Structure formats: structure tokens, C-alpha cells
Amino acid sequence: MQISFFNKKYLKPSREVLNFFALTLLFFLLAHSISAQIPHFRQHPLSIENAEQLELNCLAQSPNGVMWLGSNRGLIRYNGLQMQLFPTQSPVTALFSNAKRGLWIGFENGEIAFFYKNQINIWQREEGLPKVKITGFAEDTNGNFWFSTYGEGAYCYDGIHLYNFNTDDGLTGNEIYAIAKNAQGQILLATDNGISFCQFSQGKKTVWNESSSENLPDLIVKALSQTPTNEVFAGFYNGAIGSVTQKNWVKVQGVVSTASCFDKSNVVVGTEDNGLFFIDLQHGRIDKVPNNLQISGQSRGSTLGGIGRRIQATFIDTEGNIWVISDKNKLFSANYRFLTYKTNLTDIQAIATLNTHEILLGTKEGAFNYNIKTGQIQRFLPKKINVISLFNHFGIPFIGTYGSGLFMKKPNEVNPVHFSKLNGLSNLNIFSVATRDDTLWVASLSGFFRILQGQKGWDVVHFNSRNGLSTDFIYKIFEDSQHRIWLGTDGKGTTLFDGQTFRHFNQSKNNKAFGSVIGIAESPKGTIWLANTEGGIFYGNETVGFEEWQTTNNFTRQSLTGLTTDAFGTVIVLSNHGIEFINPTTRSRALFGSELGLTTFESGINPFSFTASSDLWFATSTDLVRMPSLLIKPKLRPTPILRGVKILMENVDFDNITSFSHNQNYITFEIEGIWHTHPQAVRYRYRLDGLDPDWQTTKEHNLTYPNLPAGTYIFRLQASQSDDFTNAEEVTYTFTIEKPLWQRIWFILLMALIFSGLGFLFIKKREERLNFQAELKREKIESQLEMLKSQISPHFLFNSFNTLIATIENDPKSAVEYTERLSDFYRNILQVREKNTISLQEELNLLENYIFLLRQRHGDAISVEIKTVRFDKKIVPLTLQLLVENAVKHNVVSKSRPLSISILELEDGYLEVKNNVRKKLDKERSTGFGLSSLKSRYQLLTPQKVSVTETEESFIVKIPLI
Amino acid sequence: MVTLLLLLSILNLNTAGQTWKCQKGKIEFNSNAPLEVINAKSAELKGIIDPATSGFAFSVKNSSFRGFNSALQEEHFHESYMESHRYDVSSFTGKIIEKIDFSKSGIYTIRAKGKLNVHGVERERIIQSTIQVNGQQMSVKSTFSVPLAEHNISIPKLVHQKIAEEIQVKINADFVFQ
The missing domain is CATH 2.60.40.10 (Immunoglobulins)
Incomplete structure (x- = not known):
């Protein structure tokens, strides 16, 4: 037998039926008083310079969770750890925040501001702003923004203009204490003469009043508070408080100054003179926060304990915390999600809510009835039995015991029905009871039982391992929405019984053994959740199988005692770490442990019970905790x-x-x-x-x-x-x-562009140069051709040879020289013709040979005068030869008319070639090629131009020296 | 005088009691549209303030506005927009929100809450004004805007570049305690 999770308390009693009837002759009432249902408060230190001079007035919360405090010295931002003051000239008297409008601030001097970009910005209006204290803000369903004042009534802003509502419009007073919106979208204003209801739609004002003392418990309305469903609660001077529509007035001792509603039955009320009250209309409870309440964070030695008498403001945040400002500069908060009840009971093993105000608790000593209204604990059954399971089926409680079978107590019958071996309940250790209709399902250490009320009595059917169960030890029995039965077994996982067959599920898809299942629940979407004693949680169904619910960071529960689901589908788990809330949709998980201030989280295996109004109660072995079913679903994470x-x-x-x-x-x-x-x-x-x-x-x-x-x-x-x-x-x-x-890419691209541009330019230039060179070469070749043509012209050769013949006869010696010169001349021509330029010296050498040849023929009829100095200067080859040749070609050369040619170097870097003109009568046919070719060759080499001047007397060619 | 009587009747005043009266105040409006600027003035603003009840009444005849850019503009103003032949009087009557002691000289910023009647359409408005009380004399200065749509003054699409959707109004009135 494997009962690994069992506490010692379960192992002790025998299975025999104990004769409790004999033992408990004496009925006695156990009356314990239980501490008030007040959450655990802590005080927040005011971490601002000169905090003792600070006066806090009001509270608001941004959608991101930041708290804002309005004070006499300005706006305070509070993140829970640190405060930051935004100083203002006038004290902050009202705050409002929502996602649409952001944070709005009302001041004592009537000004209004909004908080934007970490700054307070005064609202500038053409209409001007009030001159009296702002007391509150509200937003109606038409999208109008309202604020109330103390002395000028209320104002409505429709996005264009501000409109004023005061007694002229029918308000019960111009001094508005509080403002709120109701479910119809109307704005309620609290005054000394009742409540005014206002509406503003399409430029039309509507006002009506509730100001008769028949309808209101008092005419001086000091506080208004909206519930999450926009029901408005009003608090009065005489201490009355209640819903304006329900008129369910209750009264506290004191003058109501502020109120905050968790929902339509849980209200916190602050008074001007008598501290703070928690009102629970559902259970008809009014709890005053005791003056000596222990508050954590309160400075030691402070003479004023507790919350204080004068409550300025209360506020409920998105986490379900109630915030309280009291005695001018004290700030408190408490988590209202968990209301703790210290009982004097020990070893609480089971819990079941009976009705709105009665809770059944099962201990080793018996079953007890706790009355929420009176705080009294009474024995529910007069017998001393070891109660390990409790179940409330439509007002009929079932009490399962360890060793004594099952009891059913109908409210109008004195004696309970006892299921035991006498009426077919063959095992008396009842761990769990479940039912959704007339069929009762009972888990025991010998399988499970189906109990139906028949014509002649109780019809008890027993299912155990002989019927197909994997084990006889059943700890949990759960009926799902399809009326099928899920069993939590000892070490053998879960078993599904659909009325006919059993299906066993031992492990999850990732092969984790289910082990001993003690928690079974169903979420609204039909998913079955299982929990075992080792802390494992699994979810799924019989068709798709079960997944393990894995938690990050190796979070493990050493012991798990209960699992349930709420109406929202939140999975709630009780383990040694505390109480966990798992949202299966978002997979977020919140754990509340030590902050609840409970003695222990140890519990029996039936620790949860929901009331008809969806409050969740859970019991640890010593404490009782109520989680009011608040309409706002509190946040689970920061x-x-x-x-x-x-x-x-x-x-x-x-x-x-x-x-x-x-x-x-x-x-x-x-x-x-x-x-x-x-x-x-x-x-x-x-x-x-x-x-x-x-x-x-x-x-x-x-x-x-x-x-x-x-x-x-x-x-x-x-x-x-x-x-x-x-x-x-x-x-x-x-x-x-x-x-x-x-x-950066653009820079790199730009650079690439610049370089490629430069490259392009370079290539273009080079191409131009190459073209130029090719042109030059072509010109040169043409000129050479012309030169050769001219040099080897038949005339020149004929003349040369005639000269040579004459010389050979007369002077064989000079004929040899002549021939040498002629050949030198031709050799020179061949040598220089390839070059673009040659030095002036070279050209002159060449010219000298040529002149020698000419002299041989013309003798003194030709005179050539050469005056140059800069022999290293460059010149296009055969320039001078060409010019001299031209001169000879076009002019008469005779003794009577000698041809004189002068070659002079000018100071401006030109070489002047000049000859006197004696034009031949029979002009030699001229192509004019020589001179124009010379010109174009120079054009390619130098910007300086070759100039040709022809007069009657002389022919002058100026050649630039390069 | 007719207007003043009208104002008195609106305020339901006891003529025996002394009130602040303004026989000739100046009112100016300005329409600053992209294509055209209209700027017209009237020196015939009438007003009355009852210090006992904080009640007040102001009125002006649309036909008394002068200074249009052209005769055509003036004609359009009266015929197309203000329909002056039907609704010649524009008025603002109501009560001052603040409690002012008019017997004390000084400068006060006040907010007048009342019904603004333009083009036969009455709208509730709060208009902020600066008043300077000097013994038996008082000057009232105020600037406010009038969205034309609020007073059913519709502007044809063709000329919407010529008329601003919101008209700026300026008031400068001297009062005597009588």
C-alpha cells in the first residue's frame, strides 16, 4: 500500500467503526471568536524630504500600475519603493487617470493640469478655469469629461467647450463633495442636500435630484464610489453607506469621508473621525479596523498605532490592494484579495461553504460550522469524528470521515443520514464526495460508490478493482460537465468512468507518471486538470491525452494538496509554497506565499470551496482564507x-x-x-x-x-x-x-561614385591623348610621305644628278663630297622622319647638308643666314628643310636675282624663316601640302601657332620653338 | 432703447435698483480664413450687469457692424450667413459664476455663464472676461470664439476658404453705475 502523501493523522485511526454515539453524550457548543475579516496592512514610508509637513489628499493609478498621490506640496509618483515629488504651487486635491485621457490633476485653487512627458501642464481654457477647489473627476459614457468643484458646482467638457452645472441648473448645491458615474452613464454629484444626477448630450443639460429624506438615509452626501460595474455607492454624514440604486443602507459609526467599492458587496469606508471600516454586504458584516491593528512597516515606538482615525482617501488598485490615506500623511495598503481568518481550530482537513454566511470545517475532532456574520464556531455534528472530506450539494452538506463513513445532513432534519456498512457503504474511509445532480459519488479506500435515493431507501453500488479499477485506494472523485467520473487513485494515475467502462491514464505524453492524483478539476473549455502529491500538474482529456504543465526555473512543489479551477478558467493550486494562480491562456503564474501572513500552507486534500457567489474559500490546517469574487480580475504579474x-x-x-x-x-x-x-x-x-x-x-x-x-x-x-x-x-x-x-553604406557608395567618376575621367583623358597621338602619328606619316615624295621628286634627283655629272667632270673630288652629302641628307631624312620632334641642332645639321647640295647647283645665287642660339630647343623634323625647299621651289634663283633666306631666332621663342620673293613666272605646280601639314603638326604639339606672312617683298614663316 | 428694454425684461430687473449700464460698447469680430480676412466692428454693443444677482445681458444688432472689405462681403455677411433680416440681434445673457464685490475698485477675472444667441440659435457658453472697476465706472474686456457650426451658420463649400469655421470675437465695453 502506497500512501506516500499521508500525514500521520490519517494513519492513526483504525478502520473500525467507532461508536461515537456512545462517546458523545454531551452536546456542547464550541464558540470561538474569530478575528475580523481585515486584510494584512502595511504602512508606506513617505520617502520625500520634510515628509512631516506633507499632507496627502488623494490617490490615482496609471494603467501601468504607478500610484499617484496628491499632496499639499504637489504630485507624488510612487512605484511602491520610491516616491518622486513634482512640486506644484497649489495643493493637489483631485486626481484622475485612465488609459484614454492619461493623468489629470485638480488643484485647490481651481486649476486643472494634465501630466504629459514627465511634466505637469496646466490646462489652458478660453473659458477660464474654476477659482475654487477641484474635488473630483469623472468620464461619462458620451465621452464627456467632468470635474466637480467645491463652490462652483460641476463642469462638463465635451471636447469643445466647458459647461457649468450649478444651482441655477437645478443642482442641490454648488459645494460638491464627490463625483461618480453610474451604469446609465449619468454623473452623480454629492452635495449637502442630496445627490444630483447630471447628463449632457448634444448641448443639452439634464439635471434631476435625489434629495428627499425618504429616499436617502441622510441628505449630506460626503462620498461616492463606483463599483467595477458602475453601480454607485454613497456615503453619508450620519455614517450610512449603500448603493444608490439598491438603497441597501448600512451604517458605520462616524462621518463618512470616503468609500471604495471592490464590487457591489465589498466596500471600504473611511470616516472623518472614526477610522476605517470593511463592509461585506453579502455576509452582512461591518468590520472596523481595530485601533491596535498590527501593521507591518510601521515605525517602532510610534505612539499612534493602527490606521488612524481621520481617513482622507481610499483607493483600490488593479492588483486588488486597498490604499488608505489617513491622519494627513499616513499611507497604507493591504491586499484585499485574501481575507484571513485566524481560527482556534487545529488540523483543519476539509472545508465546504454552506450558504452565504456559514462555512463548514472538518477537523480530526469533528465538523464545525463557522458563521461569518457572527464570527461564532459551532459543532455541526455532535459526534467526535475525523472529518476528511466535505461537500455541499445544493445546501445539503455531506461529511466524509476517516473510519466513520459518510453523513448527510439535511437542513430541516435533526438527525443526519449516516451511510455505513448497514446501508451498503462497505468502506468507511471517505476521501472525496462529488455530484452534479441526484447521483452521489463517493471515493473510499475500497474503490468508489454510487449512491442514489431509491423508492425503498438508498441504492448503493460499489465499484472496486474487481470491476476494473486499477487500485482500490481512491483519493479524489470528480464529476465533469459531461457527467463522467474522474478518479484520483493511489499511485495509479487517474481513471475515467463513463458509466460503463473504465479508462486508465497513468502518464503524460512526456512519460511523466501521474502517481497519486489528489486534485482533479475542469476548466470552462472542458480541459481536465490533474495534480499529484509530488506537485506535478497535468492537463488534457481522454482523447488528446495529457500534457505536463511545466514551470520554468525548476520551480518544484514538494507537496501539493489541492487543485481547483475558477469560473474564469484560472487554475488554483495549494502547495507548500503557497497559493498559485495559473492562467492557462497566457501561461502566466502568480504565487502568493509569505506575504499573506498565514501560519502554514499545509492542508488536507479537500482545501477549496466556492460559494454560490463565487467567493473562493480555502483552509490550511489552521487558517481560513476568503478570496472575495471581485469583478475586477486582479493582475497576476507586475x-x-x-x-x-x-x-x-x-x-x-x-x-x-x-x-x-x-x-x-x-x-x-x-x-x-x-x-x-x-x-x-x-x-x-x-x-x-x-x-x-x-x-x-x-x-x-x-x-x-x-x-x-x-x-x-x-x-x-x-x-x-x-x-x-x-x-x-x-x-x-x-x-x-x-x-x-x-x-556607412551611403558614404561608401558616394566614395565609390567619386572614384569611379575620377577613373572615368582618367580613362577619357587617356583616350583623348591616345587619339591625339594617333592623329599626330597620322599627320607625321602623311608629312613623311610628302617629304619623301618631295625629296625623291624627279626634279630634285634629276637636278642633283645633273649637278653631280657636271661636278664629276670638273672636280671629281668635290663630286665625291657631293655624293657623300646627298647620301647623308637622305640618311638624315630617314633617321628623323619617325620622330615627333628633333632638336634644333639636328635640324640645322640636316639643313646644312641640304644647303650644300643646293649651293652646288645654284652657287652664290642662294644665301642662307642662320642666327640661332638655343640649339637644344625642339622642332618638328625637316621644318627648315621644307621651308628652304619651298623658297627655292617658288622663287627664281639666279645670280642677278639671288635668293636670300634668313633663319632668325626671335626673342618670343619663335624661329623666323624669311626669304625675299622673286616669284617664278612658270609656277611649279604646288599642292600647298607641305606648309599646311607643317601647320597641323605644330598644332598638335603646341598651342603656339605657325604664322605665315606674305608681302610683295618677302615671305615670312614663324615657327614656334618647342 | 428698444434693445435695452429687452435686456431689462430678460434680466427681470427691478428698474428702481441701481445697475451697471453700457450704452455704447465696442464689439469686433475677426474671421481669419486662408483666402479672406473679415474684420468688422460695431460700436453699438449694449449691456447691463446687475450686481445684486450677478446677472448680465449683452446685445448687439448685426446691422450695426461696419468695416467690411467690400459691399459684397457685407451683403454676404448679412444675407448668407447671419440672415440679419430674420435674426438681427445677437445676445449673451446669464450670470457671472464668481461672486464679485462691484463696490470695490480693482481688476477681476470673471467667467460669465449664459446663453449665447447668434443666428437665432442659443448655446450655453462660459466666457471669460476681465473687468476693471473704478468707482462708478467699469470696463469689461473679453475675447472668445464662436464656432459657426454651433449656431447653424453653414458655409458653402465653395467659400470655406474665405470664412473661418471659428470666429474670434472681442468685446470692449465701458459701464456706468446708474
């Missing part, structure tokens, strides 16, 4: 906030700036996570996509990344109050650190 981004320690407007230069790469993130329930528990998980490969966890509020390389990054931040970050809300900030100029 909200992560990116408060600031600093570059090189300087704040940047990170909403708008997401790009930084390469040297702005020292970045700091200021982070915050709002979890007022337990601010110290907040930790963060962050990752810089683009740098960090994994998440980092921290409790720091400043994260610095020095020397980030260029790139695009996403900063991701999550917050949690535990190590579990699964599906946590995330804030991100995407930013870029630019590459330095020389690494």
Missing part, C-alpha cells in the same frame, strides 16, 4: 516599465529618438516593475537582441551597456514577482547605433 534611456548618462526622449551616432554607444536603461502587493519581490528579465544571446535576470533598476558596437538592437524587459517569467508582459525599445561615417 507591469514592466521602461522609465528612461540615458546615453552617456544624459536622458534622451526615447519615445521619439531611436537612433544614435557611433560614439553615443554608452546606453543605460532605467527600469521599473510595479507590483504593489510585494514591491521588494519584483525582479526583471531583460535581453538586448543583437547582443545578449540569453535572458538576464536582475533586481537592479539601472542597466548599462557600455561601448555597444554599431547595429540595431531591441531591448526587451519583463518583470515578475517570482522566478517565473512565462508569457510575462514585455516592453521593448528598438534602437540603432549608427556606423561611423566611413562605414
Whole structure:
């Protein structure tokens, strides 16, 4: 037998039927008083300079969870750990915040401001703003924004104009204490003469009043509060409080100053003179917070204990915390999700709610009835029995015992029905009872039983291992929405019984053994949830199988005693760590442990019970906790906030700036996570996509990344109050650190463009030069051709040969020289013709040979005068020869008319070739090619031009020296 | 005088009691549209303030406005927009929100809450004004805007570049305690 999870208390009693009837002759009432249903309060230190002079007036909360306090010295931002004061000239008397409008601030001097970009901005209106204290804000269903004043009535802003509502419009007074919106979208105003209902639609005002003392418990209405469903509660001068529509007035001792509604039955009421009250209309309870209430965080030695007498303001935040301002500068909060009841009972093993005000508790000593209204505990059954299971079936409680069978107590019958071996209940250890209709299902240590009321009595059918059960030890029995039975067995997982067959499920898809299943529940979508004694949780159904619900960070529960689901589908688990809330959709998980202030989380295996109004009760072995079914579903996780981004320690407007230069790469993130329930528990998980490969966890509020390389990054931040970050809300900030100029694409492209442009230019120039050279070459070849043509012209050769013949006869010696010169001349021509330029000296040498040849023929009829100095200057080859040749060609050369040619170097760098003109009568046919070719050759080589001047007397050619 | 009697009847005043009266005040309006600026003035603003009840009444005849850019503009103003032949009087009557001691000289910023009647359409408005009390004399200065749509003054699409959707109005009136 494997009963690993059993506490010793289960092992002790025998299975025999104990004769309790004989033992308990004496009926006695156990009357214990239970502490009031007041949550655990703590005081918040005011971490602001000269806090003793601070006077707090009002409270509001931003959608991101940040609390705002209105004070005489300005607006205070509070993240649960630190306060930041935004000083204002006039005291802040009213605050309002919602997602649409942001945070609005009302001042004592009538001014109104809004908070934007970390600044308080005064609202500028053409109409002007009130001159009296702002007492509150509200928003109606038409989208109008309202605010109330103390002395000028109320104002409505329709987005264009401000409209005033005062006694002239029918208000019961101009001094408005409070403002609220009701379910019909009307605005309620609290005055000294009752309540005014206002509406503003399409420029039309509507006002009517509730100001008769027949309808109101008092005419002086001091406080209004909206429930999450917009039902309005009113608090009165005489201490009365209640819903304006229900008129379910109850009364507290004192003058009501403020009220906050969790829902339509749970209200917190503050008074001007008598402290704070918790009102529970459903259970008809009014609990005053005792003056000596123990409050954590309260400074030691402070003479004033408790909450204080004068309550200025109350507020309920999104986590279900109630906030209280009292005695001018005290700030408290308490988590209202868990209302703790210290009982004097020990070893509570089971719980069942009986009706709106009675809770059944089962202990080793018996079954007890706890009356919520009176706080009294009474024995429910007069017998001393060991109660291990309790179940309420439409007002009929079933009491399962260890060793004594099952009892059923109908309210109108004195004696309970006892199921025992006498009427077929063959095993008397009843661990669990379940039913949805007339069929009762009972789990025992010998299989399970089906009990039906028949014509002649009780019809008890027994199912055990002989019928197909895997084991006889059944700890949990659960009837699902399809009326099928799920069994939690000892070590053998779960068994589904559909009325005909048994189907056993021993392990999850990942081969985790279910073991001993003690918790079975169904979520609204039909998923079955299983929990075993080792802390494992599984979900699924018989068709798709079961998955293991895995938690991150190796969170393990050493012992698990209960699992249930609520109407929203939240899975609630009780284990040694505390109470956990799992949202299967978002996979988020919240754990509440030590902050609840419970003695222990140890419990029996039937620790949960829902009331008809969906309040959840759970019992540990010593404590009783109620979780009121609040209409607002409280948050399960802190909200992560990116408060600031600093570059090189300087704040940047990170909403708008997401790009930084390469040297702005020292970045700091200021982070915050709002979890007022337990601010110290907040930790963060962050990752810089683009740098960090994994998440980092921290409790720091400043994260610095020095020397980030260029790139695009996403900063991701999550917050949690535990190590579990699964599906946590995330804030991100995407930013870029630019590459330095020389690494940026556009710069590189620009540079490439410039270089390719330069290259292109270079190539173009080179091409031009090559073209030019080719042109030059062509010209040169043409000129050479012409030169050769002219030099080897038959005339020249004929003349030369005639000269030679004559000379041979007369002077054979000079004939040899002549021939030598002729051959020299031709050789020279061949040598220089390839060159673009030759030196003046070379040209002159060549010319000398030519002149010699000419002299031989013409003798003194030709005189050539040469005056040059700069022989190293360059000249196009055969220039001078050509010019001399031309001169000879076109002019008469005779003794009577000698041809004189002068070659002079001018000072401006030109060489002047001049000859006197004696034109031949029979002109030699001229192509004019020689001179024009010369000109074009020079044009290619130098910007200086060859000039030709022809007069009657002389022919002058000026050649630039290069 | 007819207007003043009308004002008195609106305020339901006891003529025996002393009130602040303004026989000739100045009112000016300005329509600053992209294509055309209209700026017209009237020196015939009438007003009365009863210090006992904080009640007040102001009125002006649309036909008394002068200073249009052209005769055509003036004609359009009266015929197309204000329909002056039907609704010649524009008025603002109501009560001052603040409690002012008019017997004390000084400068006060007040907000007048009342019904603004323009083009036969009455709209509730709050108009902020600066008043300077100097013994038996008082000057009232105020600037406010009148969205035309609120008073059923429709502007044809063709000329909407010529007329601003919101008309700026300026008042400067001197009062005597009589």
C-alpha cells in the first residue's frame, strides 16, 4: 500500500467503526471568536524630504500600475519603493487617470493640469478655469469629461467647450463633495442636500435630484464610489453607506469621508473621525479596523498605532490592494484579495461553504460550522469524528470521515443520514464526495460508490478493482460537465468512468507518471486538470491525452494538496509554497506565499470551496482564507516599465529618438516593475537582441551597456514577482547605433561614385591623348610621305644628278663630297622622319647638308643666314628643310636675282624663316601640302601657332620653338 | 432703447435698483480664413450687469457692424450667413459664476455663464472676461470664439476658404453705475 502523501493523522485511526454515539453524550457548543475579516496592512514610508509637513489628499493609478498621490506640496509618483515629488504651487486635491485621457490633476485653487512627458501642464481654457477647489473627476459614457468643484458646482467638457452645472441648473448645491458615474452613464454629484444626477448630450443639460429624506438615509452626501460595474455607492454624514440604486443602507459609526467599492458587496469606508471600516454586504458584516491593528512597516515606538482615525482617501488598485490615506500623511495598503481568518481550530482537513454566511470545517475532532456574520464556531455534528472530506450539494452538506463513513445532513432534519456498512457503504474511509445532480459519488479506500435515493431507501453500488479499477485506494472523485467520473487513485494515475467502462491514464505524453492524483478539476473549455502529491500538474482529456504543465526555473512543489479551477478558467493550486494562480491562456503564474501572513500552507486534500457567489474559500490546517469574487480580475504579474534611456548618462526622449551616432554607444536603461502587493519581490528579465544571446535576470533598476558596437538592437524587459517569467508582459525599445561615417553604406557608395567618376575621367583623358597621338602619328606619316615624295621628286634627283655629272667632270673630288652629302641628307631624312620632334641642332645639321647640295647647283645665287642660339630647343623634323625647299621651289634663283633666306631666332621663342620673293613666272605646280601639314603638326604639339606672312617683298614663316 | 428694454425684461430687473449700464460698447469680430480676412466692428454693443444677482445681458444688432472689405462681403455677411433680416440681434445673457464685490475698485477675472444667441440659435457658453472697476465706472474686456457650426451658420463649400469655421470675437465695453 502506497500512501506516500499521508500525514500521520490519517494513519492513526483504525478502520473500525467507532461508536461515537456512545462517546458523545454531551452536546456542547464550541464558540470561538474569530478575528475580523481585515486584510494584512502595511504602512508606506513617505520617502520625500520634510515628509512631516506633507499632507496627502488623494490617490490615482496609471494603467501601468504607478500610484499617484496628491499632496499639499504637489504630485507624488510612487512605484511602491520610491516616491518622486513634482512640486506644484497649489495643493493637489483631485486626481484622475485612465488609459484614454492619461493623468489629470485638480488643484485647490481651481486649476486643472494634465501630466504629459514627465511634466505637469496646466490646462489652458478660453473659458477660464474654476477659482475654487477641484474635488473630483469623472468620464461619462458620451465621452464627456467632468470635474466637480467645491463652490462652483460641476463642469462638463465635451471636447469643445466647458459647461457649468450649478444651482441655477437645478443642482442641490454648488459645494460638491464627490463625483461618480453610474451604469446609465449619468454623473452623480454629492452635495449637502442630496445627490444630483447630471447628463449632457448634444448641448443639452439634464439635471434631476435625489434629495428627499425618504429616499436617502441622510441628505449630506460626503462620498461616492463606483463599483467595477458602475453601480454607485454613497456615503453619508450620519455614517450610512449603500448603493444608490439598491438603497441597501448600512451604517458605520462616524462621518463618512470616503468609500471604495471592490464590487457591489465589498466596500471600504473611511470616516472623518472614526477610522476605517470593511463592509461585506453579502455576509452582512461591518468590520472596523481595530485601533491596535498590527501593521507591518510601521515605525517602532510610534505612539499612534493602527490606521488612524481621520481617513482622507481610499483607493483600490488593479492588483486588488486597498490604499488608505489617513491622519494627513499616513499611507497604507493591504491586499484585499485574501481575507484571513485566524481560527482556534487545529488540523483543519476539509472545508465546504454552506450558504452565504456559514462555512463548514472538518477537523480530526469533528465538523464545525463557522458563521461569518457572527464570527461564532459551532459543532455541526455532535459526534467526535475525523472529518476528511466535505461537500455541499445544493445546501445539503455531506461529511466524509476517516473510519466513520459518510453523513448527510439535511437542513430541516435533526438527525443526519449516516451511510455505513448497514446501508451498503462497505468502506468507511471517505476521501472525496462529488455530484452534479441526484447521483452521489463517493471515493473510499475500497474503490468508489454510487449512491442514489431509491423508492425503498438508498441504492448503493460499489465499484472496486474487481470491476476494473486499477487500485482500490481512491483519493479524489470528480464529476465533469459531461457527467463522467474522474478518479484520483493511489499511485495509479487517474481513471475515467463513463458509466460503463473504465479508462486508465497513468502518464503524460512526456512519460511523466501521474502517481497519486489528489486534485482533479475542469476548466470552462472542458480541459481536465490533474495534480499529484509530488506537485506535478497535468492537463488534457481522454482523447488528446495529457500534457505536463511545466514551470520554468525548476520551480518544484514538494507537496501539493489541492487543485481547483475558477469560473474564469484560472487554475488554483495549494502547495507548500503557497497559493498559485495559473492562467492557462497566457501561461502566466502568480504565487502568493509569505506575504499573506498565514501560519502554514499545509492542508488536507479537500482545501477549496466556492460559494454560490463565487467567493473562493480555502483552509490550511489552521487558517481560513476568503478570496472575495471581485469583478475586477486582479493582475497576476507586475507591469514592466521602461522609465528612461540615458546615453552617456544624459536622458534622451526615447519615445521619439531611436537612433544614435557611433560614439553615443554608452546606453543605460532605467527600469521599473510595479507590483504593489510585494514591491521588494519584483525582479526583471531583460535581453538586448543583437547582443545578449540569453535572458538576464536582475533586481537592479539601472542597466548599462557600455561601448555597444554599431547595429540595431531591441531591448526587451519583463518583470515578475517570482522566478517565473512565462508569457510575462514585455516592453521593448528598438534602437540603432549608427556606423561611423566611413562605414556607412551611403558614404561608401558616394566614395565609390567619386572614384569611379575620377577613373572615368582618367580613362577619357587617356583616350583623348591616345587619339591625339594617333592623329599626330597620322599627320607625321602623311608629312613623311610628302617629304619623301618631295625629296625623291624627279626634279630634285634629276637636278642633283645633273649637278653631280657636271661636278664629276670638273672636280671629281668635290663630286665625291657631293655624293657623300646627298647620301647623308637622305640618311638624315630617314633617321628623323619617325620622330615627333628633333632638336634644333639636328635640324640645322640636316639643313646644312641640304644647303650644300643646293649651293652646288645654284652657287652664290642662294644665301642662307642662320642666327640661332638655343640649339637644344625642339622642332618638328625637316621644318627648315621644307621651308628652304619651298623658297627655292617658288622663287627664281639666279645670280642677278639671288635668293636670300634668313633663319632668325626671335626673342618670343619663335624661329623666323624669311626669304625675299622673286616669284617664278612658270609656277611649279604646288599642292600647298607641305606648309599646311607643317601647320597641323605644330598644332598638335603646341598651342603656339605657325604664322605665315606674305608681302610683295618677302615671305615670312614663324615657327614656334618647342 | 428698444434693445435695452429687452435686456431689462430678460434680466427681470427691478428698474428702481441701481445697475451697471453700457450704452455704447465696442464689439469686433475677426474671421481669419486662408483666402479672406473679415474684420468688422460695431460700436453699438449694449449691456447691463446687475450686481445684486450677478446677472448680465449683452446685445448687439448685426446691422450695426461696419468695416467690411467690400459691399459684397457685407451683403454676404448679412444675407448668407447671419440672415440679419430674420435674426438681427445677437445676445449673451446669464450670470457671472464668481461672486464679485462691484463696490470695490480693482481688476477681476470673471467667467460669465449664459446663453449665447447668434443666428437665432442659443448655446450655453462660459466666457471669460476681465473687468476693471473704478468707482462708478467699469470696463469689461473679453475675447472668445464662436464656432459657426454651433449656431447653424453653414458655409458653402465653395467659400470655406474665405470664412473661418471659428470666429474670434472681442468685446470692449465701458459701464456706468446708474
